[in-house]
Amino acid sequence: MASVIPVIFILAIVLGLMACGYLFVPKGPQQTTIRTAIMLTLASCYLMWMITYMAQLHPLITPYRATKAGESL
Amino acid sequence: MGDDYPTLFRSEQMSLMQFLIPTEVAHDTVAELGELGNVQFMDLNPAVNPFQRSFVGEIRRTEEMARRVRFFESQIQKEKDVVPIRPLYDSAPLVTVGPSAAHNIDELDVTLAEHETRLVQMNDSYKTLSERTRELVEARHVLRETAVFFDKAETQQTDIRTSFDDSSAPLLQHDDREQQYLSTAQFDLEFVAGTIDRTRISTFERVLWRVLRGNLYMNHTDITEPFVDPATGTETRKNVFIIFAHGDALLAKIRKVAESMGATLYPIDANADKRSDSLREVTARLEDLETVLYNTGVNRRSELLRIGENLARWQDVVRKEKAIYETMNLFNYDVRRKTLVAEGWVPTRDLAMIHMALRHATEESGTSVVPILQELSTSKTPPTFTRTNKFTEGFQTIMDAYGIATYQEVNPGLFAIITFPFLFAVMFGDIGHGLIIFFAALYMIFQEKKWARQELDEILGQFFYGRYIILLMGVFSVYTGLMYNDIFSKSLHIWHSGWDFPESDGVSYAVSNGHIYPFGIDPGWHGADNGLVFTNSYKMKMSIVLGVIHMTFALCLQLPNHIKFKRPLDIYANFIPQMIFLHSIFGYLVVCILYKWSIDWSTRDTEPPSLLNMLIAMILSPGKVDAAAQLYPGQSFIQVVLLLLAMICVPWMLCMKPYFQWKEMQMIQGQGYVGLGHRNGGPRESTDEVLENEEEGNGRAIVEEMEEEHEHHDFSEVVIHQIIHTIEFCLGCISHTASYLRLWALSLAHAQLSEVLWSMTIEKFLGLSGIFGTIALVMVVVFWFLATVFILCIMEGLSAFLHALRLHWVEANSKHYQGEGYSFTPLSFAKLDEKE
Numbered sequence: 001m002a003s004v005i006p007v008i009f010i011l012a013i014v015l016g017l018m019a020c021g022y023l024f025v026p027k028g029p030q031q032t033t034i035r036t037a038i039m040l041t042l043a044s045c046y047l048m049w050m051i052t053y054m055a056q057l058h059p060l061i062t063p064y065r066a067t068k069a070g071e072s073l
Numbered sequence: 074m075g076d077d078y079p080t081l082f083r084s085e086q087m088s089l090m091q092f093l094i095p096t097e098v099a100h101d102t103v104a105e106l107g108e109l110g111n112v113q114f115m116d117l118n119p120a121v122n123p124f125q126r127s128f129v130g131e132i133r134r135t136e137e138m139a140r141r142v143r144f145f146e147s148q149i150q151k152e153k154d155v156v157p158i159r160p161l162y163d164s165a166p167l168v169t170v171g172p173s174a175a176h177n178i179d180e181l182d183v184t185l186a187e188h189e190t191r192l193v194q195m196n197d198s199y200k201t202l203s204e205r206t207r208e209l210v211e212a213r214h215v216l217r218e219t220a221v222f223f224d225k226a227e228t229q230q231t232d233i234r235t236s237f238d239d240s241s242a243p244l245l246q247h248d249d250r251e252q253q254y255l256s257t258a259q260f261d262l263e264f265v266a267g268t269i270d271r272t273r274i275s276t277f278e279r280v281l282w283r284v285l286r287g288n289l290y291m292n293h294t295d296i297t298e299p300f301v302d303p304a305t306g307t308e309t310r311k312n313v314f315i316i317f318a319h320g321d322a323l324l325a326k327i328r329k330v331a332e333s334m335g336a337t338l339y340p341i342d343a344n345a346d347k348r349s350d351s352l353r354e355v356t357a358r359l360e361d362l363e364t365v366l367y368n369t370g371v372n373r374r375s376e377l378l379r380i381g382e383n384l385a386r387w388q389d390v391v392r393k394e395k396a397i398y399e400t401m402n403l404f405n406y407d408v409r410r411k412t413l414v415a416e417g418w419v420p421t422r423d424l425a426m427i428h429m430a431l432r433h434a435t436e437e438s439g440t441s442v443v444p445i446l447q448e449l450s451t452s453k454t455p456p457t458f459t460r461t462n463k464f465t466e467g468f469q470t471i472m473d474a475y476g477i478a479t480y481q482e483v484n485p486g487l488f489a490i491i492t493f494p495f496l497f498a499v500m501f502g503d504i505g506h507g508l509i510i511f512f513a514a515l516y517m518i519f520q521e522k523k524w525a526r527q528e529l530d531e532i533l534g535q536f537f538y539g540r541y542i543i544l545l546m547g548v549f550s551v552y553t554g555l556m557y558n559d560i561f562s563k564s565l566h567i568w569h570s571g572w573d574f575p576e577s578d579g580v581s582y583a584v585s586n587g588h589i590y591p592f593g594i595d596p597g598w599h600g601a602d603n604g605l606v607f608t609n610s611y612k613m614k615m616s617i618v619l620g621v622i623h624m625t626f627a628l629c630l631q632l633p634n635h636i637k638f639k640r641p642l643d644i645y646a647n648f649i650p651q652m653i654f655l656h657s658i659f660g661y662l663v664v665c666i667l668y669k670w671s672i673d674w675s676t677r678d679t680e681p682p683s684l685l686n687m688l689i690a691m692i693l694s695p696g697k698v699d700a701a702a703q704l705y706p707g708q709s710f711i712q713v714v715l716l717l718l719a720m721i722c723v724p725w726m727l728c729m730k731p732y733f734q735w736k737e738m739q740m741i742q743g744q745g746y747v748g749l750g751h752r753n754g755g756p757r758e759s760t761d762e763v764l765e766n767e768e769e770g771n772g773r774a775i776v777e778e779m780e781e782e783h784e785h786h787d788f789s790e791v792v793i794h795q796i797i798h799t800i801e802f803c804l805g806c807i808s809h810t811a812s813y814l815r816l817w818a819l820s821l822a823h824a825q826l827s828e829v830l831w832s833m834t835i836e837k838f839l840g841l842s843g844i845f846g847t848i849a850l851v852m853v854v855v856f857w858f859l860a861t862v863f864i865l866c867i868m869e870g871l872s873a874f875l876h877a878l879r880l881h882w883v884e885a886n887s888k889h890y891q892g893e894g895y896s897f898t899p900l901s902f903a904k905l906d907e908k909e
Contacts, residue, residue: 002587002589006591027077029078031078032081036487036488037490040491041491044491044492044495047618048552048556048619049556051614052556053589055614056571057589057671058670062572062584062585063602063603063604063607064582065580065581065601065602066581
């Protein structure tokens with residue numbers, strides 16, 4: 001069931017949030033700073049999540065471990 | 074972009090203002106502007122020697138006052154019992170502006186001089202009295218010890234000197250006494266008594282023995298208490314000696330030797346009565362001296378206490394006055410009109426405030442003449458001023474450390490607020506460690522007001538200055554910790570893992586159950602033997618992806634600069650070829666990484682190709698893609714196209730801009746303009762106002778005339794500059810992309826360090842039982858926590874901080890930053906103490 005759809009879906013959500021951040025920050029001396037901060041945070045957090053998610057979609061190797069009896073995971 | 078509010082995106086717009094200040098108001102105006110802290114004055118007398126400037130006399134007086142204040146401060150610091158200095162925010166301010174100002178300053182001068190003379194006098198008398206005390210104490214010792222010697226000598230020679238048994242016989246007349254002395258001349262050994270350093274006594278004895286050939290009798294004892302030198306506090310131990318010898322010549326030799334060895338001689342009388350008299354006298358004088366010394370000490374201390382009450386106030390006033398007069402020395406003294414002419418940079422937004430400040434100053438001083446403010450047009454580059462608050466200050470400072478932004482270019486500090494903590498967190502990712510530094514930063518922020526007033530030591534001060542940076546670093550580290558699924562080297566199982574491990578006696582191979590761990594790395598990889606293989610591949614690819622995106626973002630920051638400074642040529646000649654070059658190779662690599670991740674390779678017949686080999690093959694043997702190692706159909710054609718695109722960009726970057734600039738120069742020369750030292754080849758701008766001013770003799774910005782910058786538009790320089798730029802960019806693309814792999818390297822090191830610490834400490838002690846086991850476990854936990862904080866958080870934190878900063882400074886800034894500005898340093902009394 002692993003597909004790229006969640007990635008695109010979350011991307012749409014994040015883009016929407018970024019637009020909200022741009023539009024709804026009140027005018028004031030800190031407007032640019034707050035806008036930039038919100039948009040950059042959303043973008044960088046999404047990027048990292050996307051990379052982590054996609055790296056695990058179709059893994060090329062499977063984990064293995066040499067378990068000893070009674071050892072906790 | 075609305076001009077209503079300042080933004081961090083670019084530096085503020087600055088105006089060059091000319092101030093015409095009447096001399097009476099000058100001091101108060103400068104004081105007012107200094108309190109405001111918004112004007113950077115320029116030096117209008119650069120050719121004048123500092124000793125020939127107008128206000129040298131006032132500065133000398135303030136320097137004298139400053140020296141006295143420093144003297145008081147050093148005297149207070151030397152006191153063993155702390156003298157409290159009343160802090161500045163607690164003291165009543167001294168009025169230095171207005172009609173009473175001159176009187177106050179004169180009074181201050183006199184007070185300081187008085188305090189100084191009194192203090193110096195007391196110090197001197199204290200020193201003299203201490204020396205006198207010391208001498209008297211030595212004399213007392215000498216008297217006491219020689220009494221012992223004489224008693225001993227008496228007992229030894231009673232059989233010979235029978236007439237000495239009662240040396241205090243009072244009834245002998247003068248003649249008789251002399252006769253007595255004469256009659257016992259043969260036995261009368263005259264003596265020399267005194268004190269000498271204990272270390273020298275043996276040398277002294279030996280020298281005397283040799284010099285006098287043994288014709289002496291010497292005795293010495295230790296003085297038990299050491300003498301403490303009041304000035305330096307060193308202790309010296311001395312001995313009392315008494316030397317009996319016969320004959321004037323011998324005694325003279327003894328005296329000379331004693332003086333040369335640094336001994337102090339004391340006149341002791343042979344008569345015991347006289348000795349006891351002297352002893353009483355010395356004791357009495359000693360007591361008097363002690364009382365006087367004590368009183369002097371008490372007086373000195375009360376004087377210092379009085380000074381301590383006012384010291385902070387005086388320091389403040391003296392510092393401000395000096396700054397004011399130094400600034401006034403920068404002004405041009407227009408004697409004809411009794412006004413001072415000043416020029417300074419002011420942020421355009423603050424002009425209204427400056428006007429108000431000037432009016433306020435005039436009201437304070439009581440005159441009715443308001444200083445005049447005029448704006449000047451100039452082609453000098455204004456200073457770069459970025460308005461920061463306590464949150465953005467730290468980020469702006471670390472980006473400014475690389476270079477101050479050119480006037481009004483895009484400020485990378487704005488974006489660093491988020492990208493810097495984020496890249497730090499990619500290298501630091503651990504929920505536990507992130508929480509530790511988050512709470513440390515939170516604590517510092519809660520203590521903000523108290524700590525801002527204290528003098529923090531250097532290291533703590535640095536951490537305190539960057540408290541908001543550390544706060545964001547902590548928050549992002551918790552997020553990346555969730556991504557890496559790492560809390561103190563353990564992983565969380567919040568959602569269903571995608572791997573099931575079957576029970577097996579040997580090696581257990583996990584089976585995928587179809588779940589994709591929705592948020593972060595699957596905990597199934599934690600503890601797996603090949604866990605590192607997976608995470609390394611994941612982190613390396615992540616570093617490349619993040620790196621290319623960061624560099625693209627930095628490259629795009631060129632666009633607002635080119636648009637603002639009206640350089641459309643740069644967009645076509647620099648920006649576009651750079652983007653194409655970067656993306657045709659490394660953007661393509663990123664797309665391939667994402668594409669390869671999105672394919673289910675179990676449904677394909679080909680093996681998943683190695684992307685590194687693919688990229689190398691793309692460059693080394695273009696057009697040849699092995700069918701077995703193909704990523705997608707049509708790959709060879711697309712790769713050749715991309716490679717050709719990249720290759721075209723190089724001559725594009727090299728030639729387009731020089732060619733167009735050469736054409737422009739030809740056009741200018743063709744139209745007959747002769748170079749007059751112009752910057753852009755355009756005519757000199759003269760507005761009506763400026764011409765009027767020139768008529769009145771005020772002239773254009775005086776500073777500009779004196780510093781003419783000649784930029785030679787040599788064609789060869791343009792070409793060389795462009796060659797360097799092109800080579801730097803193209804080689805930089807490859808090396809900078811690889812440089813982002815440090816994101817992988819440091820996060821790997823951090824994770825491994827954390828895991829080793831856990832497995833070497835707590836893990837070994839978890840299984841122990843019993844009371845000893847529990848105690849040992851507690852101790853090991855404490856050790857583990859300390860090692861976590863100091864090694865993993867502080868040391869690794871500093872390391873990741875440094876590398877994240879390097880990524881910003883080199884990899885990102887080289888794509889767009891010019892950094893050739895100079896910072897705005899206004900006359901600001903608030904910043905004076907920072908400078909010191």
